[in-house]
Amino acid sequence: MSEQIPEEKPKTMLGRMRERLVPEGLPSDDRGRMRLVVGNLILHLHPTKVNERTLKWTYSWGLGGLSAVLMMILGLTGAILLNNYTPAAPQAYRDILELRSNVWFGELVRNLHHWSANLLVVIAVLHLIRVFVTGAYRPPRETNWLIGVAMLLLILASNFTGYLLPWDQLAYWAITVGTSIISYVPFIGEGLTRLVLGGPEVGAKTLLNFYSLHISFIPLIIFGLMSFHFWRVRKDGxxxxxxxxxxxxxxxxxxxxxxxxxxxxxxxxxxxWVAAILVFSMFIPAPLEGIADPNISPNPAKAPWYFLGLQELLLHFHPLVAGIFLPTIAMLGIFLLPFFDINQTSVGVYFRSRRGRSLTLLALGLAIILTPAWVLLDEFLLDWSAWLPTWSNLLSNGLIPLAVVALPIILMDDWAKKHLRADIEERVLFIAVFLFTAFAILTVIGIFFRGPGMILYWPWAIPTVTH
Ligand code: HEM
Incomplete structure (x- = not known):
């Protein structure tokens, strides 16, 4: 009897290629191989094992991961928006109108892009705060801290350049106000403003400049830095x-x-999170006003919300102090933090110690009381230039009020050191929490409590007017 040979299935070309390409020992079915590929990809981003404690939600709050998710949403929606956008005035504005009404899911994609971009600013700042209050920036993680700060600045730059693209009144005037701060840079301010704007004021060239920065240069660097950031988290253990x-x-x-x-x-x-952002974007449209008109300025004309703390500072101090000196000192402090605060024992402890926790609460309370008090005092009572008419404006309106504000901070620090025996890391925490909260309150005042003419007002009392 002749032996029966099992009939071989006729192979497709794809099947034969697969057989040749898949090395021995690998799962032969598609699902198995897919799992292996995905697993491999994940283990390129993460180590094979992690410390069980780091999985606790209440430690990292997933803020770094959420920043990454938002970057992905922004990349995807941005690529779609590109297809329906012309970076030229006034076509840019018409394109946005067209996108909202005539493009399939155009409005939803725009909303997703808008809300994710704004949320990213908030989440990246919260991530920075989490890293700061747990001392996670200390060696060996100082490189990652520096990369993080650079990413945060780029996220702000990306938001700012994107703000102009709809070419509506909101965009035009927010960018006009926002870029005016650059002109205060000593010696090169005027030239620098022209370079950024591509001319003396916001116009067609600014739109083109911002567009190219927004779609190529900035995202490229952010995504590059992000990969480095992830790799460093692994490398730092x-x-x-x-x-x-x-x-x-x-x-x-x-x-x-x-x-x-x-x-x-x-x-x-x-x-x-993706589901929550999607639902939010389905119901809350991204703002869009009338087409940009350089002849009609809204009153008040405000910078984008994340620069309103800075705009508020400019109302109280000479521009050189508020627009240049204070931001430079703040950035230097943030960049250099991991090089002078290097105590390892409290790494991973929220707010350093029991004393650190009390000092944090105290700093929060003091900032919540003192910041609005200072704003009110400066608005209604203090008039340094009238009191010191012969003094230069930089002194009377800049350095003197700055010294008056700095004095209580120095005294508070001295008190924490002498009376509470706070060590250097607790004092750094105390001052940083105070300054950060004060800045956040200034931002809230700038957003909600500044009305026409930038005077203080109750937001529900006076409508915004244009002239
Ligand atoms: C696009 C922005 C950012 C992304 C996508 C990102 C992503 C991440 C991720 C996924 C982690 C690990 C998980 C976690 O801590 O949540 C992480 C950790 C870290 N990030 Fe970021 N991050 C960003 C911005 C920043 C900023 C603004 C800073 C601070 C200036 C920063 C400093 C750090 C440090 C020092 C760690 C290590 C923390 C630790 O070991 O506890 N990152 N980041």
Missing amino acids: GLTVPKGVDETEEVKTERVTTIPHLVRKEFIFAIG
Whole structure:
């Protein structure tokens, strides 16, 4: 009897190629191989194992991951928006109108892009705060801190350049006010403003400049830095390990595999956020006013919301102090932080110590009381230039009020050191929380409590007028 040979299935060309390409030992079915590829990709981003404690939501709050999710949404929606946009005035504005009414899901894509961009500013700042209050910027993570600060500045630049693109009144005047701050840079201010605007004022060239920065240069650098940032988190041994306030020794904890423990959490978190942003964007449209008109300025004319703290400072101090000196000092302080605050024992402890926690609460309370009090005092009572008419404006309106504001901060620091025996890291925390909260309050005042003529007002009392 002749032996029956099992009939071989006729192979397609694809099947034969697959057989040749898949090395022995790899899963032969498609699902198995897909799993392997995805797993490999994940393990390029993450280490194979992570410390169990770092998986706690209440430590990192997933803020870095959420920033990454938002960057992905921005990249995707931005690429779609590109197809329906011409960077020329007034066509740019017409394109946005067209996008909203005649392009399939055009309005939704625009809303998604708009809200994600604004949320990214908030989330990246919260991520920075989390890293700061847990001391996670200290060596060996100082490089990642510096990369993070650079990314935050680029996120602001990306938001700012994108703000102009709809070419409506809101965009035109916010960018006009925002860029006016550049002109205060000593010696090169005028030239620098012309360079950024492509002329003496916001116009067609500014739109083209901002467009090219917004769609190529800035996102390219951000995505490049993001990859480096992720790689550094891995290289620095993963996230800092959270510690209780009384745990002074090195914590020994379990390590668990990244797949599935971390990846499952990240996946649920990302899906949840994408769904929330999607629903929000379905119901809340991104603002769009009438077409940009250089002859009609809204009153008040305000910079984009994230620069309103700075605009508020400009109402109280000489432009050189508010627009140049204070931002430079703040940036220097943030950049240099990991080089003078290097205590390792409190890394991973929220607010450093018990005393640190009390000082944080105190700084919050003081900033909430003192900042509005200063704004009111300066608005209605203090008149330095009238009191010191012969003094230069930089002194009477800049350095003197600055000294008056700096004095209580120096006294508070001295009091924390002498009476509470706060060490250097607790004092850094105390002052930073105070200054940051004060700036956040100035931003809120700038957004909600400045009306026509930039006078203080109740937002529900006077409507915005144009002239
Ligand atoms: C596009 C913006 C950013 C993205 C996508 C991003 C992403 C991430 C991710 C995924 C992590 C690990 C998980 C976590 O801590 O949530 C991380 C950690 C870290 N990030 Fe960022 N980040 C961004 C901006 C920043 C900023 C603005 C800073 C600070 C200036 C910063 C400094 C750090 C540091 C020092 C770590 C390590 C924290 C630790 O070990 O506890 N990052 N970042």
